[in-house]
Amino acid sequence: MVDPKTLDVCQTVWLPEIRKYAGDNVPVILVGTKEDLLDSAKEQEKVSFEAARKAASQMGCLKFLACSALTHxxxxxxxxxxxxAGIGVNLKDTYRKPPCCRIL
Structure with missing residues (x-):
């Protein structure tokens, strides 16, 4: 990640929003974008891959990945x-509606 503020916003804004609307059982992958800008960013402004991975783990994310849409x-x-991650979700438990009737 290029900007440490982005990681902070993920922790304080986006992850709580995801958990609020999608629930705790939905898998989350933290993705650092614009990886192509890492080379030009100042060393003190960057978030290291290891620090981002550790933050993702602390936030309860499955993992941290980095990518660049520019360079692919x-x-x-x-x-x-x-x-x-999506197909690994137990759809039966996560999205199942309670039955409207029961046969005894």
Missing amino acids: KGLKQVFDEAFL
């Missing part, structure tokens, strides 16, 4: 991991 670096992995 890591982009396929982000979509592959999102797909795998």
Whole structure:
């Protein structure tokens, strides 16, 4: 991640919003975008991959991934991991409505 403020906003704004509307059982992957800008960013302004990974773990995310839409670096992995996380959700328990009647 290029900007530490972005990580802070993820922790304080976006993750609580996701949990509020989607629930705690929905898998979340923290994705750092604009990875192509890391080389030009000042060292003290960057969030290291390890620090972002640790923050993702502390937030309860499945993992941290980084990508660049400009260079396509890591982009396929982000979509592959999102797909795998999505099909790994136990749909029966997470989205199942309570039965309207029971047969005894």
